[in-house]
Each structure stands twice: as C-alpha cells, then as structure tokens.
Amino acid sequence: MSENPLQLLFKTCEKVSNCVQTQLAQLICLPKVPSSHNNNNNDHHSFSWLSSSNYSKNLPATSMLLQYSELTKQEKSDGPVTKEELGRATWTFLHTVGAQYPDKPTRQQRKDVKELMAILSRMYPCNECADHFKEVLRANPVQAGSQAEFSQWLCHVHNVVNRSLSKPNFPCDRVDARWGKLDCEQRACDLQGTDKFWF
Numbered sequence: 558m559s560e561n562p563l564q565l566l567f568k569t570c571e572k573v574s575n576c577v578q579t580q581l582a583q584l585i586c587l588p589k590v591p592s593s594h595n596n597n598n599n600d601h602h603s604f605s606w607l608s609s610s611n612y613s614k615n616l617p618a619t620s621m622l623l624q625y626s627e628l629t630k631q632e633k634s635d636g637p638v639t640k641e642e643l644g645r646a647t648w649t650f651l652h653t654v655g656a657q658y659p660d661k662p663t664r665q666q667r668k669d670v671k672e673l674m675a676i677l678s679r680m681y682p683c684n685e686c687a688d689h690f691k692e693v694l695r696a697n698p699v700q701a702g703s704q705a706e707f708s709q710w711l712c713h714v715h716n717v718v719n720r721s722l723s724k725p726n727f728p729c730d731r732v733d734a735r736w737g738k739l740d741c742e743q744r745a746c747d748l749q750g751t752d753k754f755w756f
C-alpha cells in the first residue's frame with residue numbers, strides 16, 4: 558500500500574531535523590554522546606539527544622549546551638590572554654603599586670620603581686607596546702618622590718598611552734578614588750611603612 562502523504566512529509570521533516578542537528582553539533586564541536594543517552598540506541602544518530610523528544614526525558618540537550626558554553630568560557634579564561642587583558646592587568650598592578658607607594662620613600666624605593674618601569678619597557682610581552690613605552694619613559698622620566706607624585710606620574714603616562722590608542726583621558730584628580738591599596742582582610746596586605754613591601 559502506498560504511504561500516506563502526511564507520513565511521508567513527517568519522515569522528510571525528521572530527516573531534515575536530524576541532519577540540521579548533526580551539522581550544528583559538529584559545527585560547535587560538541588562531543589559525541591554515549592549511546593546510553595540515545596533513546597533509540599541508534600549510533601548513526603549520535604546527536605539525537607538534542608531532539609525535543611529527549612529534552613523532557615534525559616534532558617541533556619539544553620543543559621549540556623549550557624555546560625558547553627560554560628566550558629568554552631572557562632577554556633577562554635584559562636587560555637592565552639589578549640593584549641587588552643594584559644594591559645588592564647598590568648595597569649591594575651601599576652596603579653596599585655602607586656597607591657601603596659610610601660609618602661616618604663627611601664632612596665632604594667625610588668630606585669626600585671624606576672627600575673621596575675625600565676624593566677617593564679624591556680620585558681613587557683607585547684613588542685609594539687614595550688617599544689612605545691620606552692619612548693613614553695624617555696619623554697616622561699619617572700617621578701617617584703612621594704606617593705602622590707608617583708601615582709600622578711602613573712596617571713599621566715597611562716594617559717599618554719590612552720591618547721596614542723585614541724582612548725579618552727582619565728581625570729588624574731580622580732586617581733585616588735579609582736585606585737587604592739590592595740583590599741586585604743585586616744589590612745594584612747597593607748605593607749606600606751613595613752620593610753616587607755620592598756624586601
């Protein structure tokens with residue numbers, strides 16, 4: 558007996574749906590799901606757990622897709638950093654050093670920050686940034702006679718870099734409001750005034 562046209566239509570739709578699911582799953586590199594997840598235990602439909610019929614039974618489709626996107630985020634945050642991420646982390650470090658720098662630094666402390674900036678301009682792991690920063694330092698020698706002086710100098714050189722990247726100027730009178738000493742319980746990290754900070 559010839560097949561009911563509606564049945565034929567349903568079968569075709571199912572085939573198309575399976576095909577789309579497979580292609581999508583391959584596109585986003587989803588792992589193959591063990592056959593136990595597969596209702597009809599049909600290996601060539603490795604991704605049938607994505608189908609709506611499985612959604613209410615084994616529920617893997619949406620939850621696994623969510624887990625997958627979480628995994629992707631995790632992998633991304635564990636992977637190599639971008640130039641922007643590195644920049645933000647380095648400026649955070651520098652401005653925090655600036656906030657913790659002593660009001661009355663010793664000669665050694667002044668020498669250390671100058672060396673720190675010089676080493677940064679040689680070792681910064683982005684060549685174009687390091688080369689540019691060498692020029693910035695030549696035109697703006699480190700000023701580190703006090704905490705206020707050093708944090709304002711940092712703000713100024715950060716603005717020089719900002720301008721070169723067509724970023725807006727940061728108002729340096731707001732630098733103390735933006736950056737502060739490291740937030741540590743019971744001020745355990747507040748090393749200013751102790752000899753721990755500078756070894």
Ligand SMILES: Cc1cc2nc3c(=O)[nH]c(=O)nc-3n(C[C@H](O)[C@H](O)[C@H](O)COP(=O)(O)OP(=O)(O)OC[C@H]3O[C@@H](n4cnc5c(N)ncnc54)[C@H](O)[C@@H]3O)c2cc1C
Nearest residue numbers: 641644645647648685686689690712713715716718727732
């Ligand atoms: C030494 C150095 C040299 C760099 N050179 C280059 C380069 O040549 N080319 C390149 O593409 N990238 C460079 N970068 C990276 C670049 O400066 C930025 O860090 C990156 O583009 C991300 O920018 P952002 O807009 O997220 O904020 P960032 O500039 O990273 O700033 C982080 C935060 O600091 C605050 N802030 C901004 N400006 C100031 C300021 N003047 N004083 C105090 N706080 C401020 C803001 O709250 C901002 O959100 C360099 C980074 C460093 C540390």
